[in-house]
Each structure stands twice: as C-alpha cells, then as structure tokens.
Amino acid sequence: MGRNPCCSKDEGLNRGAWTGMEDKLLTDYVKTHGEGNWRNLTKRAGLKRCGKSCRLRWLNYLRPDIKRGNITHDEEELIIRLHNLLGNRWSLIAGRLPGRTDNEIKNYWNTNIGKKLQKDNPNSSNLKEKKEKENSNPKAQQSDQHSFKMNMNSSSVVRTKATRCTRVAISQQQLKPMVATRPISVDHVIKDDNKSVEPESLLSQFASKEVHNDDLDLELDFKMDEFNFFSDFLNMDFSQPASLENNNTISSSYNKDHPSPKSDHIDDQTSLLSDDSLHGWDFQSITNLTQSEFNWV
DNA sequence: AACCGACCCAACCGCCATCAC
DNA sequence: GGTGATGGCGGTTGGGTCGGT
Numbered sequence: 501m502g503r504n505p506c507c508s509k510d511e512g513l514n515r516g517a518w519t520g521m522e523d524k525l526l527t528d529y530v531k532t533h534g535e536g537n538w539r540n541l542t543k544r545a546g547l548k549r550c551g552k553s554c555r556l557r558w559l560n561y562l563r564p565d566i567k568r569g570n571i572t573h574d575e576e577e578l579i580i581r582l583h584n585l586l587g588n589r590w591s592l593i594a595g596r597l598p599g600r601t602d603n604e605i606k607n608y609w610n611t612n613i614g615k616k617l618q619k620d621n622p623n624s625s626n627l628k629e630k631k632e633k634e635n636s637n638p639k640a641q642q643s644d645q646h647s648f649k650m651n652m653n654s655s656s657v658v659r660t661k662a663t664r665c666t667r668v669a670i671s672q673q674q675l676k677p678m679v680a681t682r683p684i685s686v687d688h689v690i691k692d693d694n695k696s697v698e699p700e701s702l703l704s705q706f707a708s709k710e711v712h713n714d715d716l717d718l719e720l721d722f723k724m725d726e727f728n729f730f731s732d733f734l735n736m737d738f739s740q741p742a743s744l745e746n747n748n749t750i751s752s753s754y755n756k757d758h759p760s761p762k763s764d765h766i767d768d769q770t771s772l773l774s775d776d777s778l779h780g781w782d783f784q785s786i787t788n789l790t791q792s793e794f795n796w797v
Numbered sequence: 798a799a800c801c802g803a804c805c806c807a808a809c810c811g812c813c814a815t816c817a818c
Numbered sequence: 819g820g821t822g823a824t825g826g827c828g829g830t831t832g833g834g835t836c837g838g839t
Contacts, residue, residue: 517807517833539824555825556808591827606828607806801839809831816824 514548518557522547526554527562560603567599571608579605580613 514522529545535558538551547554560566571579575597582593590602590609597605 515809536825551824552810552826553808559826560807588828602827603807610829611805799839802837804836805834807831807833810829811827812829813827814825816822818821818823 513550513553515553518549518561522549523557523562526558530558530562556603560601565599566601568604571600571604571612575600576608576613579609583609583613 525545525547526541526549529541529547533541533544535555538555540551541547541554542549542551545554549557578597579593582596586592588606590606594600594602594605
C-alpha cells in the first residue's frame with residue numbers, strides 16, 4: 501500500500517481542466533516566489549488545487565520556456581534513439597529535448613511513434629495482449645522476467661534508476677587498474693580491519709605496489725559528484741547523429757548548452773567525451789562496469 | 798444532422814526516493 | 819532508525835475533438 505493521495509477528493513479542491521484565472525494565479529505566484537513548496541503555494545496563491553496538480557500544470561503547460569506541438573522530424577528521430585537507449589525514462593528523454601516535457605514526449609510516443617513502430621513490426625504484441633498473457637500465465641511472466649534479466653546483457657537499454665551510490669566494496673585487483681587509468685576521488689578508505697586509511701596514501705601504495713594481497717576487499721566512499729561518469733553519459737549531446745553509432749563507442753562532444761556537473765579533474769569540459777578522452781569509457785565499459793563483481797552497497 | 802469510434806493530450810493516480818525532524 | 823511531508827516519475831484515465839458513415 502502506498503501513501504494516501506496528496507489531496508483527498510473531499511477537500512473541496514478543484515479538479516479537471518484548469519481555468520484561465522487559475523493559470524494566471526499560478527503563473528503570477530511562481531514568477532514572484534519561484535518554484536517549489538507546492539503545497540504551501542496553493543494556499544498562498546489562493547488556488548483550490550492540490551500542490552501536485554499545480555506543479556504538473558506549471559511544469560507541463562505554464563512554464564515560459566515550453567515549446568508546444570509540432571514535434572519535428574529531427575526531434576522524433578532523437579526521441580526514438582533515446583527511447584531505444586533509455587526505455588520509458590521520459591524525464592531523461594525530455595531532458596535532452598529543450599522545451600519539451602516528459603508528459604508531451606510520453607503522449608507523443610504513445611500516440612505516434614509507438615504505433616508507427618508497431619506497424620513496422622507487426623510481430624510485436626501490443627501492451628494489452630502482453631498483460632493479458634502475463635495474467636493468464638504467471639509462469640510465462642516469470643520466464644519473461646528471467647529472460648529480461650538475461651537479455652540485459654545484450655540489451656542496449658541503459659537502466660537508469662536514479663539511485664545514489666556512495667559506497668562500493670571493491671577488491672584490490674578491481675581497483676588497481678581503475679586507479680591506474682582514471683582519477684577517482686576517495687573520501688576515505690576502510691580496510692577489513694576497519695582502520696581508516698588516507699586515500700592519497702593508499703593510492704601511492706598502489707602506485708609503488710606496496711599493497712599486499714591481504715589488503716583485499718576494501719570499501720571506498722566515493723565522492724560521487726566527482727565520479728560523475730553516468731551523469732556525464734546522460735548529459736551527452738545525443739542530438740549529434742554520430743553519438744549512438746559507431747558500434748558501442750561514444751564519439752560525441754558535450755552539448756555546450758547543458759554543461760556537465762563540475763569536475764575537478766577535467767579542465768576542458770567540452771573535451772571530456774572526445775575520442776581521445778573516451779578511450780576506455782565506451783559502452784562496453786558500462787557493460788563491464790555493471791556486470792563487474794563489485795558489490796554495490 | 799446525428800451518431801459513433803478513434804485519437805489526442807491534459808490531468809490524475811500510485812508509487813518511490815529523499816529529506817527533515 | 820522511524821515517520822511523515824514533499825517532490826518526482828511513469829502509467830493510466832477521461833473528456834474534448836475529429837473524421838467517417
């Protein structure tokens with residue numbers, strides 16, 4: 501059971517389509533006070549709407565930077581590429597299409613692209629049929645889930661569930677080549693005996709081969725903001741057609757309109773994903789990383 | 798003109814993650 | 819660590835519109 505809805509139906513709140521007056525109240529309020537604190541906003545702005553509804557209305561409709569309608573052929577192609585890569589991660593896809601909202605892209609996919617693709621590939625059963633099949637045959641469902649897991653190895657879809665990871669258990673053999681090739685920021689390192697070790701000391705030990713076999717299975721606290729490979733990856737400019745081609749190798753430059761989070765290690769952001777700097781960080785690396793024997797804690 | 802089904806899309810719902818206490 | 823509040827996300831719904839008969 502989940503939580504109760506944020507606004508119950510008997511609170512006397514308005515529902516359904518928004519009126520022009522409501523839009524104006526919301527727009528004026530957000531322009532004056534900024535986004536956020538949506539629940540309080542409804543009272544302060546004098547709106548009889550639940551906060552969630554206000555947030556959605558603002559994000560999907562009232563925001564000044566929103567493009568509406570007329571999704572271009574280029575945008576459609578980009579959506580297809582991104583969907584192929586990310587699956588139904590509409591917010592991530594929308595993040596790569598300036599002015600487009602996740603809701604709009606989701607609707608566009610469901611009403612246009614999805615059907616188009618289904619026409620092109622009539623063998624793929626539709627969603628309803630799939631669900632009915634699952635309901636009538638739970639074993640087949642389990643099997644499907646199993647094959648899905650197995651197929652993750654070969655799938656091009658990157659599962660991007662936004663989960664913060666601050667700790668990873670890692671063995672010396674695994675860490676050593678990483679340290680040798682990439683700068684990794686480490687807050688502190690805990691050895692098996694629970695004694696903390698200064699990272700610089702550890703790295704220099706690696707460099708001088710002073711770490712012995714009994715130092716295996718270290719636990720690191722990464723500064724994940726700096727170890728930002730996945731966010732770097734997701735911030736790539738996929739609008740460059742070459743981005744997803746070239747067989748598993750990323751060859752795009754950064755989208756300069758959407759710079760990546762700060763990195764202390766990379767001086768020139770725009771060159772981070774250039775051919776040279778990407779050496780060793782291609783799709784195969786992602787696969788290797790996710791399939792590695794790290795114990796993501 | 799009236800009916801009906803298909804389509805579109807704004808809005809809603811339920812769940813999850815995170816944060817503050 | 820537990821709990822409630824809040825924001826964010828993806829899936830789904832339902833009302834309006836359009837086109838065909």
